[in-house]
Amino acid sequence: MSDPRILTVRPEPGEYAWTFGGSAPVARITPGTVLDLFTEDCFAGRVRSTRDFVSEVCDFPFLNPQTGPFHVEGAEPGDTVAVHFVSIEPARDWAASTTVPLFGALTSTHTTATLQPPLPEVVWMWQLDRERGTCRFTARDSDIEIDLPMDPMHGTVGVAPANLEVRSALVPDAHGGNMDTPEMRSGVTCYLGVNVEGALLSLGDGHARQGEGETCGVAVECAMNTVVIVELLKGVQTPWPRIESDTHIMSTGSARPLEDAFRISQLDLVQWLARDYGLSELDAYQLLSQAGEAPLANVCDTNYTSVAKIRKEWLPAGEPHRGLHRHLRETAAVLTR
């Protein structure tokens, strides 16, 4: 790749997108463009202390602001957009997490509807030490403090959905969106199937770190400075968002009940193995059954998200997408030198 074009986007407050689809692009980019982005946190930056309750300071449905969308030139339905995460760096030295009334895995919700009152609304402020790479949990009901390693990621990355739809940025589905998987960290390439001309890629919802399942519904929410390289794979279909790291290939599925999210992710990985690694579907099913990892992403959003992953070193010869991930890693290495 020759000298990559770099586009810097740091949106002003009124310039975020709140949906996938339905928003005018902020820029047109050519494949190969490096995007140097600022993303606001899922609260639009409004939760800044333990007294800032989401139900009071946030303005529904203006949650989960997205930086974008970007129109990728030449992208058409049937193609795949590849988003390589070069770096994801917290933009502040604090982050916030909260309970949200009737949201999360260990509470009844608007859909798992019960007559019980919601859990109390509590905010936890996390201090980030960017030098040491840690984030500090401060308990609210005792004087316990714990330093955890940071592991920055994006909860949300996606394109405009199919079927003429516009979806809230809080929703994960086949177009990507709010998948909330810790696997979306720097160094990986995310593959997204294109549904509309230009793809209309956007991302946001940075997390300084997140547990698998995102149990309380909210991660260590943090504004981010993020660099990605966007590429285009013409004529390659990607039915559900896929992720490639140096060590693994991964498929995601987003649905309810959770077993359907699992089924989608597993079937997609079986079919990926069959397409790119020369295994029959049943042989791939067997191999994945014995060699796969299945970390949950979120069990709290509109759809739940499950990840199916397998180590590349355990696969037969084969490299998906003509080595694009390896190539992007090299480009990224030059960028971050």
Added chain:
Amino acid sequence: MSDPRILTVRPEPGEYAWTFGGSAPVARITPGTVLDLFTEDCFAGRVRSTRDFVSEVCDFPFLNPQTGPFHVEGAEPGDTVAVHFVSIEPARDWAASTTVPLFGALTSTHTTATLQPPLPEVVWMWQLDRERGTCRFTARDSDIEIDLPMDPMHGTVGVAPANLEVRSALVPDAHGGNMDTPEMRSGVTCYLGVNVEGALLSLGDGHARQGEGETCGVAVECAMNTVVIVELLKGVQTPWPRIESDTHIMSTGSARPLEDAFRISQLDLVQWLARDYGLSELDAYQLLSQAGEAPLANVCDTNYTSVAKIRKEWLPAGEPHRGLHRHLRETAAVLTR
């Protein structure tokens, strides 16, 4: 601990249990006893070649033979039995896996009932190299062969259930049973709440390795030589099976839909953290949301099983069960010296 009693049990074909509860104990043991066991594979050893279809060679409901049950002296409802896995070693140099008609995650089943015919019945024979610690996948539809590291585990460990019930050895639930989690490997301690006098502990269903989710419904099924130490924690309640390793504490939940298995495991770990580590429930909820791992165990059995785990090094001071796991590790080290 003084010189531990060692009891060796290698059942004859007619001496296995097929249920949790409802079987007469094969032995009475005192807490601290070391059990040196042979366990047969889930097929009762009947799948020995790629021509041995489960639907033809197995004799329903005589699947998943259990070695045991053992009556633990002094165990009463409200207590906890601890099972420390000293070693789990394949007893043969081969193992088997199969598709089973209308069983598994990527097929309709007797409960996820459809009008579609079942998938073809296919057997994969795996060769084990116990010296190198690998097991070899041999594809059926191509000449691909792949060596994977062995990671021996028990799919099934449990006690007699509550509520006067007797459950098939194929079922995972609050009594343990067929949880099928790769976390049940050597070096861990499994805690099981006692429901009936003597607990009636048994185990079986060895796997040379298994992917998370056990997608096709069957792991690399293998007879095992397994050594465990059985202890008793008087007056300690364990609502759902828990596991402790040197690095993590873990809770399991088994239910359908899968989100309920997830909820159970997460709530149990929150309550464990609150009981033994001085966190309030809401603080534990927040910490787990950011620091937890959520690997799926099985998404194919009568109930699905999800595991919630967290690193001990990230927890406040506190040691569950008066350091029993550490103590058992030391005893095990002496045994295996």
Added chain:
Amino acid sequence: MSDPRILTVRPEPGEYAWTFGGSAPVARITPGTVLDLFTEDCFAGRVRSTRDFVSEVCDFPFLNPQTGPFHVEGAEPGDTVAVHFVSIEPARDWAASTTVPLFGALTSTHTTATLQPPLPEVVWMWQLDRERGTCRFTARDSDIEIDLPMDPMHGTVGVAPANLEVRSALVPDAHGGNMDTPEMRSGVTCYLGVNVEGALLSLGDGHARQGEGETCGVAVECAMNTVVIVELLKGVQTPWPRIESDTHIMSTGSARPLEDAFRISQLDLVQWLARDYGLSELDAYQLLSQAGEAPLANVCDTNYTSVAKIRKEWLPAGEPHRGLHRHLRETAAVLTR
């Protein structure tokens, strides 16, 4: 049918069964026997006023007492036991319903586990007017009273389960058990597949009436005087409990999530239509899709239960089970003359 044998059973407090399977039969009966039974309510008669909270007056797991089991002579696996409900009459002039902590559809539960506290425990006493056939709802938080028609039914009827299991009387599954469908009223015939020699039939859990779904988890619970005729269909398989009324044939499915209960019941009715009415499976699928009713039974028990039903008058010529239901109706008419 010649003069039918009549067996009267009114159990003493210690003589109930609390499980399906695992209990010694109270009597051996020949096919054609009329059983004249007393069944206690699901609380074992202990909730007698609005101050009698289940959590205080009941003795877990001794809930849902069953009258039986009855060993049906000649019944073997592969056969079907038919239970015709001649009459179901409340044995008292009151009935009780309650909320039960962490049980019911509009609360979190032990499996749909949350951090929220349970709903308050409240008891409603219902007055029955057996002459007018009404039962009176008395609100607890206002002076509202409402008379509803009685529609007596049995929540529980079943046989010993397959797979060597013993299940709590609170569980519905393929063996029947706690299906809690209002369709189990007088005048219908229930078909149950036999899993063990003698079938081991029992029933209980009378409801003066119940809404579809049994939302709060508890119906208008009432001791009953119930007369049934028990018949045996040799060599007829019944995979899931089926019900025949004068107007409809019905299949039940019990599973979680609820869509699986629905799928089971619908597939079973499709296969029943194909077996007894000359339709192909796909034609039956289409007919049921347009002509079927799908009333929910319970969405609160260990498994949820869905009913698939279709009007006989809309079916092609064909009479299941050689006209047994019609025959039993005639016998019942003689009995109740």
Added chain:
Amino acid sequence: MSDPRILTVRPEPGEYAWTFGGSAPVARITPGTVLDLFTEDCFAGRVRSTRDFVSEVCDFPFLNPQTGPFHVEGAEPGDTVAVHFVSIEPARDWAASTTVPLFGALTSTHTTATLQPPLPEVVWMWQLDRERGTCRFTARDSDIEIDLPMDPMHGTVGVAPANLEVRSALVPDAHGGNMDTPEMRSGVTCYLGVNVEGALLSLGDGHARQGEGETCGVAVECAMNTVVIVELLKGVQTPWPRIESDTHIMSTGSARPLEDAFRISQLDLVQWLARDYGLSELDAYQLLSQAGEAPLANVCDTNYTSVAKIRKEWLPAGEPHRGLHRHLRETAAVLTR
């Protein structure tokens, strides 16, 4: 009501809407307007013989054409639009139903994903006898024919969704949409909460009849001539679509898994009873548990839909929405005189 305004809309092929939200209104109407509408069938009229397979003749995502949307003047978020169905009459003397690959309750689907091939694609043409009010099922694999009573209904009625979203007309959710409940027949009033200015009401997807659950995914699909009266209830909130007939009030819930659809519908009806009939929430919970009906609507669409209903004659004094339904019935009677 004075002389009602009548607006007739018979769209040309290019004039249908394919989404809720995101389409420009075809007309602005004042509350009280009578709409005299033609609605095309869900296949856009393209399935006309048993050789017309959906996978071949239909043009995804252009399925389920909606007549509308109508901008209701004065409608704002927080209000409720009432749609009274005066008449629903088949516009042709035939209707069509089909299996659709990987769609329906008794097949694996794109979300309940399996490795099995789809069921065969089969079309059933139904002959309608509008004079006798019957529709004729013609089996494909035998010479069986069955006349069923027609019971015309609309599968789809809804408004623009909340949260800035645009949803496919195939989706049911809180905005209504593709609920596919047989309760949406002539004589009922449907209440829909307004999410955007003007509400943007549309409807379509007529069915000559449909079974509960719409098991195969497709009803007896039919173009309709339908007359509705549209009213506006200022300041009345309707969280989920509600239906009122002469005999019942009903709430709907649309979600996955199916128990969540059930929970939503039941909780909504409990809260409706509490708001308009003077019962406490717990008393309403008890009353509904014993007096409610719970017919399934669809168990095949993007979300499943469950209906909770209760007889008005069993309710305490109270009339929802100031007697609007009764009033609309009278207006309708004048119109159809």
